[in-house]
Amino acid sequence: MSAEEKSKKKVKGRVILNTGHGKGKTTAALGTAFRALGHQQRVCVIQFLKGQGDYGERLLADQFPNLDWYICGRGFVFNREKIEEDKRVAEEGFALAKEKVESDLYDLVILDEITYLPLFGFLDVERIVDLVKNKPERLSIIMTGRDAHEALVQVADTVSVIDPQKHAFNSGVKAQKGIEF
Numbered sequence: 001m002s003a004e005e006k007s008k009k010k011v012k013g014r015v016i017l018n019t020g021h022g023k024g025k026t027t028a029a030l031g032t033a034f035r036a037l038g039h040q041q042r043v044c045v046i047q048f049l050k051g052q053g054d055y056g057e058r059l060l061a062d063q064f065p066n067l068d069w070y071i072c073g074r075g076f077v078f079n080r081e082k083i084e085e086d087k088r089v090a091e092e093g094f095a096l097a098k099e100k101v102e103s104d105l106y107d108l109v110i111l112d113e114i115t116y117l118p119l120f121g122f123l124d125v126e127r128i129v130d131l132v133k134n135k136p137e138r139l140s141i142i143m144t145g146r147d148a149h150e151a152l153v154q155v156a157d158t159v160s161v162i163d164p165q166k167h168a169f170n171s172g173v174k175a176q177k178g179i180e181f
């Protein structure tokens, strides 16, 4: 085992949860990715529930060889009659998350908007808890999304609840390129 591999083995990764209704959950996670990448660490971002669109961060991902980026949420339909289909998409996304977490290839895995899977009944929260509890020692995981289930709060080491005291959107300002997407 190389000296670098040995020192990696000693690292104890964190479990971080960014929740609440204010702006900054995903961007704080991506700020941490930026830090990790600066130290030549390997980062994987998995986005659940994201819509289409030219999110600046996704466009940037191609330029970082140590950053892998996956989007799983396009198939969600949010229609009561199609809950089985949503569950299937959630299963696929979760299977990918499990594969990436267990691969031990990464220093940081971001599970963006994952709180919505249990919230909407697409996935049992205990499966996320088990995945996080059994992660490789050195791996850090950041979960984001509103209204995190208590079980996710319990399993995390660091929990930030972002409170929306004000948001420009509520005074009629449109989402702005480079700020909101």
Ligand code: ATP
Residues within 6 Å of the ligand: 021, 022, 023, 024, 025, 026, 027, 028, 113, 144, 164, 167, 169, 170, 175, 179, 180, 181
């Ligand atoms: P960001 O990606 O900017 O860090 P977020 O992850 O905290 O936001 P989400 O609910 O995931 O919040 O955001 C979905 C979209 O809505 C993003 O474009 C985000 O910038 C924007 N947004 C976040 N919070 C609010 C809010 N309180 N009111 C209106 N728009 C918001």
Ligand code: MG
Residues within 6 Å of the ligand: 025, 026, 027, 113, 144, 145
């Ligand atoms: Mg977000």
